[in-house]
Amino acid sequence: MDLQFYLRDKRKIIKEALDRLLPPSGATAPTVHESMRYSIFAGGKRLRPILCIATLEAMGKDSSPYLPAACALELMHTYSLIHDDLPAMDDDDLRRGKPTNHKVFGEAVAILAGDALLTLSFELIASMDVAPEAVRVELVRLLARAGGTEGLVGGQALDLSSEGKDVIAETLDLIHARKTAALIEASALFGAVLGAASPEEKGSLSRYGHSLGMAFQITDDLLDAVGAQEKTGKRVRHDQAARKATYPGLHGVEESRRIAKEYVETAVAALESFGGAAWVLREIARGLIDRER
């Protein structure tokens, strides 16, 4: 099968699941529900849920019963984007080519929609009766760690406190590891835990996820430095304007491309024991090299 066809197919399935799992717009907290839906359906790549699904498939498991867990990853990701875009944070007006959540719904509702998505991500996992309780507990723990001060929150805090400062390579790696790689690694580990992976398989998938996450963020930095706004839907060179440290800013464009490629190779190498069934995970990693958005 062709990767683009696969991704389109899964995006459709994930979108339908998200639509079922999110509270309806017309319900008892109308504005917050609308605001949650606005950002969830603003057209993301669904990378994190797809990684969870593709990891399960790499282990020969059926992913369809576990869509709520895959969707929980997207909720966690989307909450972090809504809060990161706030005026007090990165102050972004545009996300995926559309006005950011607070531009449409106001700051108060945007904060609450983020809070609600974060909270619902845990409820979706806890309520996934098809998985044993021990699995659900492990997923809650993984998601909370990826979201907390060693993950998304810690990465954003370090990013903000580093703005306008000379950042060393180790600090930038820590920001990227927490802000991006932690949740991407958790996404692969979600598949591993749901698929009852062995400790060795978990180790491999953790390595895959971390390396993929780092490669993803470095190519994101590269797109921001050299990409075109039409392709990314974000204001280009925004990082530079905000005086944020980036890979090309710190290592140069060519060296950044080399490091990204190295991470991709590490990611692909980690999949060796999974054989042909891991083709999607492999292709996703390789696709980052020529990433355009």
Added chain:
Amino acid sequence: MDLQFYLRDKRKIIKEALDRLLPPSGATAPTVHESMRYSIFAGGKRLRPILCIATLEAMGKDSSPYLPAACALELMHTYSLIHDDLPAMDDDDLRRGKPTNHKVFGEAVAILAGDALLTLSFELIASMDVAPEAVRVELVRLLARAGGTEGLVGGQALDLSSEGKDVIAETLDLIHARKTAALIEASALFGAVLGAASPEEKGSLSRYGHSLGMAFQITDDLLDAVGAQEKTGKRVRHDQAARKATYPGLHGVEESRRIAKEYVETAVAALESFGGAAWVLREIARGLIDRER
């Protein structure tokens, strides 16, 4: 034993547990960790963890192994206070007699500290190995529901969208039920689930928690209307200034006192089957009648 002695004792135990369970100030995300600790140790009454503990005791169970679950309730409560106080929300400078979190740490860190507390509350439960996985899953679900758009978030959203409007009694009851009673009810249910309560006991404790929560919020409204700043540590008549609907504003002071008392009586009646072991739960409810802070 005397209730005040009991509460002081439990507050000390909860404070020590919170200190152990929160990430240290000097660790890898220093400012966010400090900001989390600032609000957690700003001197709350610890009503929610105490309710969890006292409910376990009412069922003749030892509460000490379950302190992380009790603390998770306090983290959820504190996150909601930090976010509610933000300029985009209620714009409060003072909380428990001290500057609010964003006044000390800035808005960005306050938002992140709230996010981190919310996230950590779920991690604490998931990591509580002393409880069976099925119990942990049930607690995650209870906490997420009490925090989501049918609970804290939904209550705050409705509160904000009602500001400056003529609010009918049903709407005010819904705000109070979500913003206050939902998490207080969850606190009693935490004890019920941890103590392996029967469905009948759960029903009673749910009724107790909801009625206690409503009584608590109505007496809070009364304090805001007629109390003195020295006693509450908040700016008095702030609700009125913000044109927020309150019980005394809608029902008058005397009628509000009568309704609060009715809720207290319902709460106490719900405890009948627990006998003398539920004395703390009973005294806490009765104490609301003469509440001064």
